[in-house]
Amino acid sequence: MMQPIHIEHTSAPKPRPKASDIGFGKYFTDHMFILDYDDGKGWHDARIQPYQPITLDPAAKVFHYGQAIFEGLKAYRTEAGNLVLFRPEMNIKRLNRSNDRMSIPVIDEELVLEALHQLVLIDQTWIPHEPGTSLYIRPFVIATEDMLGVSPSKQYKFMIIMSPVGAYYDEGVKPISIYVESEFVRAVAGGVGHVKTAGNYAAGLKAQEGATLQGCAQVLWLDGVHRKYVEEVGSMNVFFHLGDKIVTPALTGGLLPGITRDSVIHLLRYWGLKVEERLFSIDELVQVQKDGNLKEMFGTGTAAVISPVGSLVWKGETLTIGDGSIGELAAHLYETITGIQTGRIEDPFGWRVVLK
Amino acid sequence: MMQPIHIEHTSAPKPRPKASDIGFGKYFTDHMFILDYDDGKGWHDARIQPYQPITLDPAAKVFHYGQAIFEGLKAYRTEAGNLVLFRPEMNIKRLNRSNDRMSIPVIDEELVLEALHQLVLIDQTWIPHEPGTSLYIRPFVIATEDMLGVSPSKQYKFMIIMSPVGAYYDEGVKPISIYVESEFVRAVAGGVGHVKTAGNYAAGLKAQEGATLQGCAQVLWLDGVHRKYVEEVGSMNVFFHLGDKIVTPALTGGLLPGITRDSVIHLLRYWGLKVEERLFSIDELVQVQKDGNLKEMFGTGTAAVISPVGSLVWKGETLTIGDGSIGELAAHLYETITGIQTGRIEDPFGWRVVLK
Ligand SMILES: Cc1ncc(COP(=O)(O)O)c(C=O)c1O
Ligand SMILES: Cc1ncc(COP(=O)(O)O)c(C=O)c1O
Numbered sequence: 048m049m050q051p052i053h054i055e056h057t058s059a060p061k062p063r064p065k066a067s068d069i070g071f072g073k074y075f076t077d078h079m080f081i082l083d084y085d086d087g088k089g090w091h092d093a094r095i096q097p098y099q100p101i102t103l104d105p106a107a108k109v110f111h112y113g114q115a116i117f118e119g120l121k122a123y124r125t126e127a128g129n130l131v132l133f134r135p136e137m138n139i140k141r142l143n144r145s146n147d148r149m150s151i152p153v154i155d156e157e158l159v160l161e162a163l164h165q166l167v168l169i170d171q172t173w174i175p176h177e178p179g180t181s182l183y184i185r186p187f188v189i190a191t192e193d194m195l196g197v198s199p200s201k202q203y204k205f206m207i208i209m210s211p212v213g214a215y216y217d218e219g220v221k222p223i224s225i226y227v228e229s230e231f232v233r234a235v236a237g238g239v240g241h242v243k244t245a246g247n248y249a250a251g252l253k254a255q256e257g258a259t260l261q262g263c264a265q266v267l268w269l270d271g272v273h274r275k276y277v278e279e280v281g282s283m284n285v286f287f288h289l290g291d292k293i294v295t296p297a298l299t300g301g302l303l304p305g306i307t308r309d310s311v312i313h314l315l316r317y318w319g320l321k322v323e324e325r326l327f328s329i330d331e332l333v334q335v336q337k338d339g340n341l342k343e344m345f346g347t348g349t350a351a352v353i354s355p356v357g358s359l360v361w362k363g364e365t366l367t368i369g370d371g372s373i374g375e376l377a378a379h380l381y382e383t384i385t386g387i388q389t390g391r392i393e394d395p396f397g398w399r400v401v402l403k
Numbered sequence: 404m405m406q407p408i409h410i411e412h413t414s415a416p417k418p419r420p421k422a423s424d425i426g427f428g429k430y431f432t433d434h435m436f437i438l439d440y441d442d443g444k445g446w447h448d449a450r451i452q453p454y455q456p457i458t459l460d461p462a463a464k465v466f467h468y469g470q471a472i473f474e475g476l477k478a479y480r481t482e483a484g485n486l487v488l489f490r491p492e493m494n495i496k497r498l499n500r501s502n503d504r505m506s507i508p509v510i511d512e513e514l515v516l517e518a519l520h521q522l523v524l525i526d527q528t529w530i531p532h533e534p535g536t537s538l539y540i541r542p543f544v545i546a547t548e549d550m551l552g553v554s555p556s557k558q559y560k561f562m563i564i565m566s567p568v569g570a571y572y573d574e575g576v577k578p579i580s581i582y583v584e585s586e587f588v589r590a591v592a593g594g595v596g597h598v599k600t601a602g603n604y605a606a607g608l609k610a611q612e613g614a615t616l617q618g619c620a621q622v623l624w625l626d627g628v629h630r631k632y633v634e635e636v637g638s639m640n641v642f643f644h645l646g647d648k649i650v651t652p653a654l655t656g657g658l659l660p661g662i663t664r665d666s667v668i669h670l671l672r673y674w675g676l677k678v679e680e681r682l683f684s685i686d687e688l689v690q691v692q693k694d695g696n697l698k699e700m701f702g703t704g705t706a707a708v709i710s711p712v713g714s715l716v717w718k719g720e721t722l723t724i725g726d727g728s729i730g731e732l733a734a735h736l737y738e739t740i741t742g743i744q745t746g747r748i749e750d751p752f753g754w755r756v757v758l759k
Contacts, residue, residue: 071551071552072462072552073550075461075462098461100458100461101459102457104431105456105457105562106431106541106564110465110471110543110545110601111473111541111543111601112601112608113469113602113603113604113605114604114608115466115467115469115605117467150612183551185551187466187467189466193431194428194429195427195429195541195566196427197607197608198611206461210462210551231594232594233594235588235628236627237586237587237627238587238589238590238591238606239602239605244469244605245465245466245469245601245602246595246601246602247469247602248470248553249469249470249506249546249600249601249602250595250602251553252468252505252554252555253506255553255554256506256555271591271593271627271628272627
């Protein structure tokens, strides 16, 4: 039987940020969910509490050995006034795949779903009303044992915090420029690139700084072994529209199996289009671009949903993709996925989970 | 000019653990060092305080994106009653190389050395007296800004905590058994394996669990590209004594430049022995073992100093190295390095830094 969730309501609700000021991940709602783990006792004491700081010993393992994983999903307001999650079971499964890879005990999936449900409802007034806005939900696990040996922690905290997010595309979807990274590597098969562990993101910061210096918004990551197969764009999966088919890198171990990626593949096939999950090299990418066969390129992820790529910087050259506006397929995917999320259109795959 | 270190002494010194109970990294001394970083202000407010928990927002970046690095060194009691550090400037330089790779602002090296100095002196009664014991010192940096964007934190804490450690080889040096890992990869050139960032250690836990199941003490890591060149043993560098020379993996980007590794190379060359830093494949290792030419294999690191390897498990086969006791060269290195550290022998390279 699922353990109960104890609820302590805040006595001091925080002021809401102005819609224009929301941004991403800066403001947090009034409550948070916590679940503790102790060796021998398992995961215990599920509770919702007022959002508050946590106190840890300076020797807590998360600070030293990075045993930490997370997820990212959103709650949406539909036009009919419902609150929905988008495929949360996919995030919960990935959460446990990440846990397993990082030697963290897995968590009851039903309990996580129930925690998401209750927490979103408690803080539902935090979900903004403006078009394109939503509530970002961040489940995460950290190792808390205060011991410096390099071994799996005997204590953990699983927490869920939430943050209202403004419209990603405030002034319409604008294609971004991408820097093809040839010095730094994000991940390698056999490593941890296929799970959402904290260290992957720190490892990518240096390259991101380099891309910014080159005037680019994001990095295109190549694989760590051959340094030639395209893996991801920043923290997004990536798709290429070539001739009559769509290509996306296969899940070879170095990239995250994104939930938006999975949704995009489903939709494209549902529409009768040909999708290939395979190795796709930077050389092939450059060639199809030069041949005029690269119709569209876009990133996919929970934050931006679809993020069209307008240009690539590779070996000092800038390759332009499309005409500087969002491509047809990307636009259709964006409208469809956000449409399903906000209830504007029908949900043929049962992706919406209605909370109320 | 170096900023001053403000000191607040504890009013409640903790009881000391019993010598037999000390172990590694379980007990912490009475004081700790903290230095804060804020964007625009730099590193500020250097202070020594009573050892105490730290309070962070659940959105602190270290929990989510693993922006964290650390160092590990020891303070030793010499037979003459002095307190010494061993090559601390090497740790401080590596600390800043790690900072730089992880997009963390570098720290004034003189201040770090002064902090080590003052902190060890304040807690000097925590350094055990038994042979083989010492005080382990753990400098570390964590990203503390409470914001969920994937970008370098605008706030950090640099801290130093210390823990008394028991004799590593309580019952004499015993060679360990090693599992050659062929599924999981620790690091890859272009990544972060050459710096001491937290995520590297979480990434290695799963393989370590596998090695334990195989009855082995540690993992032998192979490179992430060819899956064949030897890189490290657990969290140690590794050396092979073959015929009349000693081979150790070259610093190709996937392994940490250990300070013990550097000291071992210096000593071996000082003794007129031939040291090769180069690629060394698992195939070559198996071959020299089969040919009877592998005289010794040992790991090197601050914790164990020298850790002889007695056997290797590779593709279901167990390869024995030496006769189950510590080899001649390993023993000589162990005696020399611990001798320099504890003042038992002369210090030809100026490696000791005497604190008092
Ligand atoms: C490294 C990485 N790749 C891809 C994605 C996209 O995944 P999803 O579509 O599940 O948000 C994310 C974001 O979660 C990510 O962090
Ligand atoms: C991954 C790794 N390799 C090697 C070493 C050995 O380095 P050192 O001799 O500086 O302790 C360590 C320990 O610090 C380590 O963490």
